[in-house]
Amino acid sequence: MANFLQTLVTQRAALLTALGQHLLLSVISLAIAIVIALPLAIWVIPRPKTANVFLQLASVLQTIPSLALLGMLIPLVGIGSVPAVISLVVYALLPIFQNTYTGLTEIDPSLEEAATAFGMTRWEKLHKVELPLAFPMILSGIRTALVMIIGTATLAALIGAGGLGTFILLGINRNNNTMTLIGALASALLAIVLSLALRGVKRIKIKPLLITLAIVVVGCGGFGIYRLVRPQPVEITIAGKLGSEPEILINMYRDLIEADNDNVKVTLKPNFGQTSFLFSALKSKQITLYPEFTGTVLESLVKKPTKTATNANEIYQQAKTALQKQDDLTYLAPLKYNNTYALVVKRSFANKYDVRSISDLAKVEGQINAGFDLEFLDRTDGYKGIQQRYGLSFKTQSMSADLRYEALQRDKVNVTDGYSTDSQIRQYDLVVLKDDRHLFPTYQGAPLLRTATAKAHPEIVRSLNRLQGKISAADMQEMNYQVNVKRKSAAKVAHQYLVTHHLLGGDR
Structure with a gap:
């Protein structure tokens, strides 16, 4: 109470x-x-x-x-x-x-x-x-x-x-x-x-x-x-998917843009929804930009290349080229960390069955009761890919991405999908299974916007590019932890990172 x-x-x-x-x-x-x-x-x-x-x-x-x-x-x-x-x-x-x-x-x-x-x-x-x-x-x-x-x-x-x-x-x-x-x-x-x-x-x-x-x-x-x-002022609308991480990123985008451009008004729309909602809103000019991941672009938003790239830079270049050609969108420089998919289990489960990699799940295939996000269930780099590349097929159920860690903690499921920077991995001392057959592609986040916007506002592009190559996986997991567990606001956590790393001067 x-x-x-x-x-x-x-x-x-x-x-x-x-x-x-x-x-x-x-x-x-x-x-x-x-x-x-x-x-x-x-x-x-x-x-x-x-x-x-x-x-x-x-x-x-x-x-x-x-x-x-x-x-x-x-x-x-x-x-x-x-x-x-x-x-x-x-x-x-x-x-x-x-x-x-x-x-x-x-x-x-x-x-x-x-x-x-x-x-x-x-x-x-x-x-x-x-x-x-x-x-x-x-x-x-x-x-x-x-x-x-x-x-x-x-x-x-x-x-x-x-x-x-x-x-x-x-x-x-x-x-x-x-x-x-x-x-x-x-x-x-x-x-x-x-x-x-x-x-x-x-x-x-x-x-x-x-x-x-x-x-x-x-x-x-x-x-x-x-x-x-009525005449409208120049306004930039930045949206983010559900979760603390997208909210942290869009707050960073806003801080950088407003610090460099006094005449630009930035509106944030956090927790906007699934990828398809954001992508449609961007193409229909309802939002100006949002952070998207390279792996998601290649798997869900563009026609998949015949030859899949293997390293992070090649994946980004493929995604950037495909977005430009298909939808006339500009994909700016990515961040440093790789927020890739992961299969996660409790430490007690990993120790009991000596499970350290995804391949090790074959030993307990009949005992697996997995809870996966709907998007993960339907993706070729998700459960479908696990079935094909690892030859695994086990009991699954769909659930909201926000509930899967709670279900794991309460033993309603014993395997779930996650992201490598999720704060719950640290919070609950969970084990991330090694992707020993390299199914999950690289997922580096980067601002996605229309090419017309990028050309009309090069000053905004310059502001956003200050994050190029910044934010390690440890940094992002810590920031997620501060928001999700310590209950700090995403705006304050984002601002603190920018100030600490000398990307933004002054106090808020």
Whole structure:
């Protein structure tokens, strides 16, 4: 409890910001969904066949996995709030549309006849009789949609839209259960408070409510258009994948750029998500640059060369050339350390079965229960490569990259994948198995940006190149340890490294 309260106090500013972002996303998405679904449900009342088609379509849209939908939207509308709002609206349409249609079609026919007998027009019947009678059912659908929106909105953090998902993702990534709990509790409390607030809407008349919703949607749309057309300052957006290491690197990039360029504003988007999200966002000009690894480029982002390079410099040159030719991207000079894949086991497991290399796993192949990240499972330099090059095939299960070390510690799995600079290797005194058949390629990190950006801003390229050949594997593992275990901020750890190694002058 003491740790919970301490974290709550120290993170209160960030929590309030995330809460505000989450609330804004949720309210805007709900308002748009109501404005779309409510009139549509009213329109299809005399058209039951059309209503059935819309119901089926809304049901199908709701079955699309949220991460898949976000991934598909990034190339179309970019990153940030726009794809997040679109996704949330899609998921909110079904309960609002379905409840509105059901509520209006189940009104007692005798009441409809009485309204007609009194000479009411279609509009008068709708807003004086039908909508008031169906309102409890409609409100129930809105409340269901609201709860669904607030829960799903936590994923908005993966595409740079902020929200309470930031706390949850950081907590999972850094094995900080307190941050995860704070994010989850805040999201649940927000859902409860807004759901209770909707109860008071029963006393509000339908017409003013619809007018208010229309004003909200039009106002938000107008503000969005204004932001698009107004003159924009020069801004560099640097994103990073999930984890402490990418966050440390992007903070270094920012410090170097801002120290050398007073007129450049740098925005960071840490814990952005998987490689595919970042690569799509870079190509669609939604971010300016992000740190990428040479091995990942050759294995996942470009057409694999017919002849695979063996040394670090050749791998980098292959990656650089392929990115330039395929996507007109510029790959700057890499860092020193090699953050390659690794198979990791507990020291007790290694000692018990005398396992020191990946080949040694053949001795205990039938006893292996491995937990691998989804990306590692599907890569040719991951589990597929282990099967081919080492002739091994053992029981595996997929799990989040952030949870695999915890699963190893709790003996839920006995082998997992990792990276050579992971802080957990030091924290838990784990054993990295030797890649004795040289499966895992070199993974050196380097800034990746569009060639047009590099040409337009050579001063930024010069700033970033100051990291060329810097940061050893021991340095990076220590910095990861400081962030993940010692709970220091990535910004402070990154800044301290730059100052200590005379890459940046002054104190922050």
